[in-house]
Amino acid sequence: MSNEKSFHMTPDEFRRYGHAVVDWIADYHSRIESFPVLSQVKPGEVRASLPANPPLHGESFDAVLRDVENLILPGVTHWQSPNFFAYFPGNASGPGILGDLLSSGLGVQGMLWSTSPACTELETHVLDWLVTMLGLPEKFLSSRTGGGVIQDTASSAALCALLAGRERATNYVSNKKGCDGRIVAYVSTQTHSSLQKAAMIAGIGVDNLRSIAVNENFAMRPDALARQIETDKRAGLVPCFVCATVGTTSSNAMDPIPEIARVAQHHNLWLHVDAAMSGTAALCPEFRHLQNGVELADSYNFNPHKWMFTNFDCNSFWVADRKALIQTLSILPEYLRNQATESGAVIDYRDWHIQLGRRFRSLKLWLVIRHYGVEGLQHHIRRHVELAQQFASWVRSDQDFELAAPVPLNLVCFRHKAGDAANQSIMDRLNRSGDLFLTHTKLNGQLTLRLCVGQTNTQARHVERAWKRIREEAEKLTTNA
Numbered sequence: 001m002s003n004e005k006s007f008h009m010t011p012d013e014f015r016r017y018g019h020a021v022v023d024w025i026a027d028y029h030s031r032i033e034s035f036p037v038l039s040q041v042k043p044g045e046v047r048a049s050l051p052a053n054p055p056l057h058g059e060s061f062d063a064v065l066r067d068v069e070n071l072i073l074p075g076v077t078h079w080q081s082p083n084f085f086a087y088f089p090g091n092a093s094g095p096g097i098l099g100d101l102l103s104s105g106l107g108v109q110g111m112l113w114s115t116s117p118a119c120t121e122l123e124t125h126v127l128d129w130l131v132t133m134l135g136l137p138e139k140f141l142s143s144r145t146g147g148g149v150i151q152d153t154a155s156s157a158a159l160c161a162l163l164a165g166r167e168r169a170t171n172y173v174s175n176k177k178g179c180d181g182r183i184v185a186y187v188s189t190q191t192h193s194s195l196q197k198a199a200m201i202a203g204i205g206v207d208n209l210r211s212i213a214v215n216e217n218f219a220m221r222p223d224a225l226a227r228q229i230e231t232d233k234r235a236g237l238v239p240c241f242v243c244a245t246v247g248t249t250s251s252n253a254m255d256p257i258p259e260i261a262r263v264a265q266h267h268n269l270w271l272h273v274d275a276a277m278s279g280t281a282a283l284c285p286e287f288r289h290l291q292n293g294v295e296l297a298d299s300y301n302f303n304p305h306k307w308m309f310t311n312f313d314c315n316s317f318w319v320a321d322r323k324a325l326i327q328t329l330s331i332l333p334e335y336l337r338n339q340a341t342e343s344g345a346v347i348d349y350r351d352w353h354i355q356l357g358r359r360f361r362s363l364k365l366w367l368v369i370r371h372y373g374v375e376g377l378q379h380h381i382r383r384h385v386e387l388a389q390q391f392a393s394w395v396r397s398d399q400d401f402e403l404a405a406p407v408p409l410n411l412v413c414f415r416h417k418a419g420d421a422a423n424q425s426i427m428d429r430l431n432r433s434g435d436l437f438l439t440h441t442k443l444n445g446q447l448t449l450r451l452c453v454g455q456t457n458t459q460a461r462h463v464e465r466a467w468k469r470i471r472e473e474a475e476k477l478t479t480n481a
Ligand SMILES: Cc1ncc(COP(=O)(O)O)c(C=O)c1O
Pocket: 088, 152, 153, 154, 155, 156, 192, 194, 245, 247, 248, 249, 274, 275, 276, 277, 303, 315
């Protein structure tokens, strides 16, 4: 046997350090409330604590784990804290973490069915499960004309949808010849910024992405959409795509999908429905009315990595006509040719998204669904919505605060009546205190606070304390005035 040093971690070392890492993660979760939710480090502080040069000689794993604790942890914003109410949830869970670990352990790259059949088939299967779990239309099932695929993010899903819409509208010519500046797409003023990025990348151009006006509830106005399309057509432009949102990022507004779909169908536009966070609510039949009209969509996506206990990253994206998506994105170089692909009997997910290589992400989704069951997932979603509604009722009955938008689910947009400076000051002081983390938006030009309930371990006591702390900071406004 060779005595040459291998430098690798031996299986025994891996087992030992693996246990130590799992212990560290379990301990981290049990002491998470002791950390300030928003990291309090200054810019450059984390880097300044790291050695300028990489080590020449390998270091001990214990030393690395010590540095995670002492150098990395202070620079972490604790998304998994039950006092995290900012942006949108990014909730993780035991089964999600373990699923990711299994995926890393197997280390497969599932670009083709043949590079790991289980990677493809589990994904197809779990996404078919989700169609049923969420009450989505059967046309999204892989056994029908459509099918689902896991993307990294809702941004990538939107880009794929836009590309497919562009290709369908130009009879697959723009992939060949490029865009001619006449292709236009439609979003609302409240649509997520990822659609703007998608328009840039897809060669449509931001000037050809129309931001349609919204109503008093921040939902897209179908009449304004129809008018804009007609104006564009009269000008010789080629409308190709519209995005409707179930739960906008700013205020959780619900676009009227049936009316938007009617306009889209009339003009033969690709309708993409973005339900990045709020899509998870459809696990509960009582919230499914929010996605009425989705049966008319060409594509739909939501992020299990937001509100469905599946660690980042995991976006679920479905199309009604998989041929259109595949025709848009498929290129088959010689070195990827194989018998399974030629047979036509398998899905090659490389044709369903931008990148070639792909991780075994469906494992974590599978573990989450099997661990919680539909019942467990519904239980937590209902609880989060209930807690947000409770918070909204406190705001409603407080003389100093007001709601800034309807509260259909788990996001409460509210503000202190004293104006922007007061709200900014309340938010800054709360976030500096480390007790909780809130973020803001602007609605009708006014600074608005957002409280989003959806972290894995957020319970009534956390929401109660959040409201108490918000009230305390509001009191200081009057004391300091
Ligand atoms: C409605 C909506 N769409 C898209 C996104 C983008 O999500 P991702 O980070 O998965 O691209 C978000 C995230 O905030 C969102 O709220």
